Structures are given as structure tokens and as C-alpha cells.
Amino acid sequence: MTETFTLAHFSDVHLPPAFGSGWRHWNAKRALGYVNWIRKRRRVHQGVIANMLLADAVALRVDHIAITGDLINLGLPSEYEAAHRWLKGIGPPENVTIVPGNHDIYSSLHGDLGVARWAEYMGGENETLAFPFVRRAGPVALVGLNSAVPTPPFVASGRLGAHQLEIAGEQLAKLGEEDTVRVVLIHHPPLPGLAPPRRALSDAAHFAHLLQRGDAELVLYGHNHVSRVDWVQSRSKSIPVVGVASASAGITHREEPLGCYNLFTFFKSETGLRIRHVVRGIDEASGEIKKISESVLTPSLP
Structure with missing residues (x-):
């Protein structure tokens, strides 16, 4: 790696439900999810906030945008179509990468x-x-x-499965033979204890074991709607595991802050890879976008 590179990390946009899919896709989970949207989520998640933050990232001329899931709410065909149009407005696929969240794969799609x-x-x-x-x-x-x-109603857990974990391990090990920075994208909190069982990754312990081999430089996730940095210790280095708050939160909710996103700049120094981590988001007092925090994440030797 010889050049610097900047990656913007967004998650949990929760675009407003788009209807027109017909009744055959509705079930108890989607009905309860819609009630939850009407009673709570629609006041919290505001598309204008996400669009403001994305415009901020574009103005900063980031090199790539990653979105770690929950673009939509109920998993309806009309929502997928609306979110696809929204993605096209952000940028071409070569500049934007996403992974799905539990609201994107919500219930049966027939x-x-x-x-x-x-x-x-x-x-x-x-x-x-x-x-x-x-x-x-x-x-x-x-x-x-x-x-x-x-998942059933009132459950938002996730699972990777043995096959996906095996392939990911092989991919990360192979990438480690190259001069590349390996960034893992996942929706659910990927370490044990970061979410209660009904919201957790069921095989988080297996994923943590994979990371302990040292085959990644950074892991990014969403789901919890809070910003957080944890570290996984491998035999060769410490790996930062970074969560981000919802990109569309227009009001604070419990411990969840106003909308924000992560900004990572990767560069090599004499001591190895360094990652500048900036959180940018909505300032509660002014309503403007500002830098919330800044730190340097260095995948370091133990």
C-alpha cells in the first residue's frame, strides 16, 4: 500500500416503507413491524438526515462508501425497488458497497x-x-x-453459518498474501456479548475465533445504532471492530445518538498501517454536521 484511501461507513438507514407490493407478502411480522414504524421508528429515522450525511461524505471526496445493512424496514418488494433507486442516487456500484441487514432479509418473500x-x-x-x-x-x-x-416476530438475531465462515476464512487468508487492507463488512455485532440473544449473531464466537487468526485489519458493523470500538487480539496484532450509529436518526432514542457515520483514512507509516477514524454527525445544538470524535486505530502487535 503506497497511497492513502478514505472509506465512509454508514448503516441502518431505515428508509420509509414503500407500499404497492400487494397483500401476499404481508404476515404477522411485517404487520407488527409496520405498527412499530408508525408508533416509533418514523419519528426517529428520517431520510433527510441520511441524505445530509451522505452529501457530507461526498463533499469530503471519500474514495468509497460502505453501508452495513438495514436500508429498509419490512422487506417488501416495493421497498427493495425504492432502495435500489436510492442507491443509484448515491453513486455507481464501483463506488458503493453494501451488505444486508435483518430488516433487509426480514421474512418470507414467496x-x-x-x-x-x-x-x-x-x-x-x-x-x-x-x-x-x-x-x-x-x-x-x-x-x-x-x-x-x-426470523420470527420480536426476534432480530443473525447467523453466518459454517459454510460462509469457512469461505470467509479462506478469502481473508489469501488476501493476506497481498499488499492489501482487509476490511470486513457485517450487519450484526460480530463479537459475543455485544447484543442480547434476540438481537445477537448466534455464531459470534465462531467469527471471533476466525478473527483471532489475524486475517483482517478492520471489521465494520451496524445493528445496535450506537458508535463503539472494540478490539480482537490475535497472535500477530490487535484488530479494531467498529460499530456505527444509525445514519438516519433525527432524534435521540434511549442511548442512540443523532445520525452519524464513520470516516476511515488508511495510510502507511514507518510503524505500519495506521487508520484515522473520524465520526461525523448531526450536532444536537446547531443541527449541522460536525466532527464528533477523532482517533487513530493501529492494528498493533500484542
Whole structure:
């Protein structure tokens, strides 16, 4: 790696429900989800906030944008189509990468394409998808995982599965033979204890074990709607695992802050890779976008 590279990380946009899909896709989970949207989520998640933050990232001339899931709410065909149009407004697929969240793979689709409509933003072509995927963006290799599975009402957990974990391990090890920065994208918090069981990644311990091999430089996730940095210790280095708040939060909710996003700049120094981490978001007092925090994340020796 010889050049600097800047990656913007967004998550949990929760675009407003788009209707027109017909009744055959509705069930108890979607009905309850819609009630939740009307009673709570529509006041919190405001598309104008997400668009403001994305415009800020574009104005800063970031090299790539990553979105770690929950673009929509109820998993309806009309929502996938609306979100696809929204993605096209952000930029072409070569500049934007996404992975699905639990609201994107929400419940039974009765044969509908679902998130396959977004295949071009997930390393696929012509509505074909395979997870995990690898996308190259300058000196960065983005490894996209799918932790989203359909769940019953009141459950928002996720799972990777043995096959996906095995392939991801092979991909990350192979990428480690190259001069590339390996960034893993996943929706659910990828370490044990970061979410309660009904919202957690069921095989988080297995994923943490994979990271302990040292085959990544950075892991990004969403789902919890809070910003957080944890570290995984491997035999060769410490790996930062970074969560981000919802990109569309227009009001604070419990411990969840106003909308924000992560900004990572990768550069090599005499001591190795350094990652400048800036959180930018809505200032509660002024309503303007400002820098919330700044730090340097260095995948370091133990």
C-alpha cells in the first residue's frame, strides 16, 4: 500500500416503507413491524438526515462508501425497488458497497428477488449473489458477509453459518498474501456479548475465533445504532471492530445518538498501517454536521 484511501461507513438507514407490493407478502411480522414504524421508528429515522450525511461524505471526496445493512424496514418488494433507486442516487456500484441487514432479509418473500435487486452493490451481477464476496477498492479489499436470516416476530438475531465462515476464512487468508487492507463488512455485532440473544449473531464466537487468526485489519458493523470500538487480539496484532450509529436518526432514542457515520483514512507509516477514524454527525445544538470524535486505530502487535 503506497497511497492513502478514505472509506465512509454508514448503516441502518431505515428508509420509509414503500407500499404497492400487494397483500401476499404481508404476515404477522411485517404487520407488527409496520405498527412499530408508525408508533416509533418514523419519528426517529428520517431520510433527510441520511441524505445530509451522505452529501457530507461526498463533499469530503471519500474514495468509497460502505453501508452495513438495514436500508429498509419490512422487506417488501416495493421497498427493495425504492432502495435500489436510492442507491443509484448515491453513486455507481464501483463506488458503493453494501451488505444486508435483518430488516433487509426480514421474512418470507414467496419467491421474490429481495436483496438480489441490489446485487451490483454486493459484488454480484444480473441479480446473482454469493456470500461472502470480495470487492477491491484501491488498496482496500472489502469482504462482505451476510448475517441476515428471516426470523420470527420480536426476534432480530443473525447467523453466518459454517459454510460462509469457512469461505470467509479462506478469502481473508489469501488476501493476506497481498499488499492489501482487509476490511470486513457485517450487519450484526460480530463479537459475543455485544447484543442480547434476540438481537445477537448466534455464531459470534465462531467469527471471533476466525478473527483471532489475524486475517483482517478492520471489521465494520451496524445493528445496535450506537458508535463503539472494540478490539480482537490475535497472535500477530490487535484488530479494531467498529460499530456505527444509525445514519438516519433525527432524534435521540434511549442511548442512540443523532445520525452519524464513520470516516476511515488508511495510510502507511514507518510503524505500519495506521487508520484515522473520524465520526461525523448531526450536532444536537446547531443541527449541522460536525466532527464528533477523532482517533487513530493501529492494528498493533500484542
